[in-house]
Amino acid sequence: MENQQLDTDEIAMIAALSVQSLSAIALLHNELLRQAAPRPVQAKHVSILSGEAYTQEILSSVHKQRVLESLHMPLETFNSLCQRLREAFLLKDNQYTSVEHQVHIFLFIATTASSNQTAQERFQHSPESISRIFKDVIAALNHLSSDYICHPSANNADLSIVPPEILGNPKLEPFFTHCLRAIDGSLIPVKVPPSQAAVNRTRKGFTAQNVMVACEFDCTISYVLAGWEGSAHDSRVLADAYTKGFIIPKGKFYLSDAGYGISPECLTPYRGIRYHLKEQVIGDQVFVPLYFLFFILYI
Numbered sequence: 001m002e003n004q005q006l007d008t009d010e011i012a013m014i015a016a017l018s019v020q021s022l023s024a025i026a027l028l029h030n031e032l033l034r035q036a037a038p039r040p041v042q043a044k045h046v047s048i049l050s051g052e053a054y055t056q057e058i059l060s061s062v063h064k065q066r067v068l069e070s071l072h073m074p075l076e077t078f079n080s081l082c083q084r085l086r087e088a089f090l091l092k093d094n095q096y097t098s099v100e101h102q103v104h105i106f107l108f109i110a111t112t113a114s115s116n117q118t119a120q121e122r123f124q125h126s127p128e129s130i131s132r133i134f135k136d137v138i139a140a141l142n143h144l145s146s147d148y149i150c151h152p153s154a155n156n157a158d159l160s161i162v163p164p165e166i167l168g169n170p171k172l173e174p175f176f177t178h179c180l181r182a183i184d185g186s187l188i189p190v191k192v193p194p195s196q197a198a199v200n201r202t203r204k205g206f207t208a209q210n211v212m213v214a215c216e217f218d219c220t221i222s223y224v225l226a227g228w229e230g231s232a233h234d235s236r237v238l239a240d241a242y243t244k245g246f247i248i249p250k251g252k253f254y255l256s257d258a259g260y261g262i263s264p265e266c267l268t269p270y271r272g273i274r275y276h277l278k279e280q281v282i283g284d285q286v287f288v289p290l291y292f293l294f295f296i297l298y299i
Contacts (some may be wrong), residue, residue: 051123090140234259
């Protein structure tokens with residue numbers, strides 16, 4: 001009886017082990033089948049109107065206002081910029097994107113503050129492609145900056161020339177005959193890591209960079225210094241600009257706001273005096289050109 005009972009226990013153990021082995025084999029078999037035949041990945045960007053086709057549609061549009069709203073510059077200026085980038089070999093056409101399309105993507109993000117995800121949907125590109133194109137265009141424009149942005153000095157400008165906006169204007173001449181340009185600071189919203197949020201937080205409660213911009217009286221930008229935290233004072237940013245090539249020749253001055261402090265180089269408004277009355281209507285315009293991206297100058 002004891003031998004018979006022992007044989008029964010052995011049979012039960014063998015049966016249990018056999019069931020477990022079969023279960024393991026079945027699981028392994030299903031896993032191998034899943035890896036051998038993966039589920040097809042559904043494409044995300046399948047719009048009939050591709051990004052390149054959308055760009056060509058804008059460029060061929062006969063409606064000038066639509067072109068301005070899309071490119072934030074006249075079509076002639078856009079074509080000239082793209083041609084300049086192409087001739088300097090800073091950007092080139094490839095199998096999927098033309099130079100015009102790359103610049104269009106950059107302008108879309110820069111002028112509308114759109115996210116990478118929004119640009120993906122608009123132009124039907126992957127997130128990697130959007131990031132790469134944006135960085136390539138920024139690098140190309142930085143190479144061209146020295147050809148178009150040049151602050152005045154005794155070597156590259158005739159400082160005796162009075163700006164045409166001042167010359168012959170009885171309200172401005174001779175009081176502003178030595179005025180070169182205007183400078184102002186603009187808070188550009190940015191997203192930063194939590195560890196850098198405190199120094200970049202402005203008095204208005206959002207994180208930003210304090211960007212100093214100098215421009216002509218027609219609002220053409222002539223100097224830009226970016227990178228300072230939003231909490232930095234305007235005068236501190238100006239002091240750093242002096243160490244990085246920004247020059248105000250002796251006997252000349254810039255118009256600025258009270259944040260820079262009055263000095264022989266900076267003429268600030270009188271305190272307690274209200275300015276910018278009827279001229280503020282420019283701020284109500286729907287369309288803002290690209291050179292107003294950083295700030296709007298009221299004169």
